[in-house]
Amino acid sequence: MSSLDQQHLDHLDQLEAQSIYILREARVRLKRLGLLWSLGKDSNVLIWLCRKAFLGELPFPVAHLDTGLEFPESYEFRDRYTKEWGLNLIKDECPPIEMTDPTLPPGTRVAARKSLGLAAALEKYQFDGLITGIRRDEQATRAKERIFSPRGLDGSWQAANQPPEFWDQFTIERAPGTHMRVHPLLAWTELDVWRYIQREEIPLVPLYFAKDGKRFRSLGEIGITFPVDSNASTIEEIIEELENTRTPERAGRSMDHEAEDAFERLRTTGYL
């Protein structure tokens, strides 16, 4: 037997294999799948994993919920890799801010446009399953998520009443008119994502890499996402930086911090 046969699966191999397993389950269980592509590092990894899971293809549409507020570099990236990866891209515009819940804090309202855009896309394309790249280590309410997470009629998340999920037996029950969120990256950490990007050489929007002492650690809309101080201009340096940092990943996202329950309110009403 060769050494490859003996070799242990490393941590990234295990994460990859588990995510592929989840994606293939989603494909079996759900008929009209869509993948939400934020153009950020996590959803790029997701697309990469899909192409492995489905042997080089991406057999369902990829939706970018466009607020019109992405950085120019992000739009450039989107258009280039839509072509190179052969994606079936949906890029509908999200409803304007005036249509969001006025009692939410301002930064949270910008994010809430995405929830509305999501609801519109669900209605228009009749998705019964949405694959997204959220991770448990990003945020304390995301840490409570299931891998297969059933949504209510209005896309809402019943955080206090989630079904059991064990031994890779995922919930397949959905009420009519509702959809399932599928979270293949839930078990990954930010560092795992970067190490995987490094290993697989997955392309990224250049804004993640430091320029003039600043870089984006989490990429969102202009005006509600802010760069952090950093000199990490390569993947190796970013990994090095993350191994030593104590700043949380989403520190540069205003909607996480405007009120104690702002993010939970966003999420229970359908946000990622």
Add this chain to the structure above:
Amino acid sequence: MAPAATLAAPRAEAPVLAPRKAQAPYPIVIVGHVDHGKSTLIGRLLHDTDSLPEGRLAELQKVSSQRGLELEWSFLLDALQIERDQGITLDTTRIWFKTAKRPYVIIDAPGHREFLRNMVTGASGADAAVLVTDAERGVSEQTRRHAYLLSLLGVTKVIVAVNKMDLMGHAEAAWQAVKDEVSAYLAKLGMQPLYVIPLSARHGDNIATRSQQMGWYQGPTLLEALDLLTPPAGRADATFRMPIQDVYRRGDRRMAVGRIETGRIRLGDKVEIAPTGQPATVASIDTGRGDGEQFARAGQSAAISFIEDAALARGQIIAPAGHMPHLALALRVRAFWLDSEPLVVGSRLTLRLTTAEHAVVVEKFERIVDVENLNDADTQELGQGGIAEIVLRSAAPIAFDPHTDLPITGRAGLARGTRIVGGAVVLGAAENAASVKGPVTAVDSSVDRAAFEARNGHRGGVLWLSGLSGAGKSTVAMGAQRRLFDDGWRVLVLDGDNLRKGLNKDLGFSPAERLENVRRVAEVAKLMAENGSVVLVSLISPTAELRALARSIIGDGFHEVWVKADVNTCAQRDPKGLYAAARDGKIAQFTGVSAPFEAPTSPDLVLDTAEFDIPTTTELLIAHIRRNLALDQADGHAVGI
């Protein structure tokens, strides 16, 4: 084949550092009774190891004081508003931290009984557990239940944390009392705590730093105990199993995709595919590492193609030639139940064993466990949070491994419809059950159904006549048989009483035996119908479950006929003197007297023998059969003769 990288991510000009290998975090679940301090312990562990992200402590302080509380460590994990408002954990969550030795992922689990499903969700992902027990209140209901569930989930490395030692004056005797009680309980489950650590989560004693207050304690702190845990054994050396998730086509190649749960495989390996046992030879392996892959091993998701044109389907298990999983129609399982509606004998479930799904019926409870003392509970139903040993019966063979041999192919989720309501580990095939022995490959009939039907001039089918004893099932069936036979039909009667003299003479009248009775009769009727006959089954079949079982075995050609007459009418007729005997207590479990009859809710035909005379009901039955089973003239066949 990995998608080719079309653009390398921006890279430094400087020489690339050898990437440090990411180590898998060791997953630890924290379990125990509600309010015994699980979430507090985790919060404190993270804080004392300096693992909290910047700003987090200040945020916790703020939300605690907003609720008029001192610093509430549990809020680190209890992130939902409802959890903070009620002061309990509702759902499981995860948090990462690392020691000098290795990274960990800590899984918080709720202790409230109502959220047991969330505890199971959390604990199922762990390789070791910390069982938190309040020193003041001692071992409580969920301490025991969680310990039992850990053993079912295969989490057998258990550290016991005796918490809130501050409330007991840090006295050794308080710790000793809990230690004895927990150890005795775990011993009955075949487990032994690795360490029993006296600590105070709120004050950080014996979490990351040794307590000044408990000098009498010589063992490790919690943090030291975690670092002393040994990693779980790899699964690559066990027997190869790959359950098929899906079948993909690439050109004219078909590939079975799935995750290798145990063992390894290489090109050219001879395999067998359970449950049919069809042989195959591995032609290609693709785990996404690029062309020319030769091997794959436990934990990898793979796509495998075969030299032979094998019939592949989701739910099959690929196994090495000569090492197939076991096959059985009835399984003994140890199950935990999470649904609010209790499980009873006769309940129908879907057994989800890896990717296979089997419709099963609860045939009997061998034992329902009283979690308090591990004795047999005196109950006939399995309530929420309960644990029992059960026999589950399926109409089709189930491929499985005993969970002590191969845990992953020896366990299953239990679903009601599509809702997951419990889980089970497989102890083995049910004894005395009609297990399928060895690999079974069905042989096709040399005459197909259409050919039988063309010759007979009618379709095959099963008329399932249910009803009370004395309702007239046999009389109507025999009358119809004679008439149809005279008209040239191929028609026969399977009569319950007659069958109990031969095929079913080993069976009594308990629910389980009635189930087996129905299963056998349905299987026989199905064979006959497939061979073109009209089968009149005359069998009391008193419950909806029994009739549903028959329907599920027979399928399309099943017609449910209710031969209807009330108990009083039947008792008056009492052709065999059975009602009199039952009323005198000489016959136990007599349907209509001492055992229930559930009236069919949507039968295909009702023959009311109290209302109409026998010739009329016989005529009705014959008309129903002709209408449904005769081939019409348009097909070029005669109707009847």
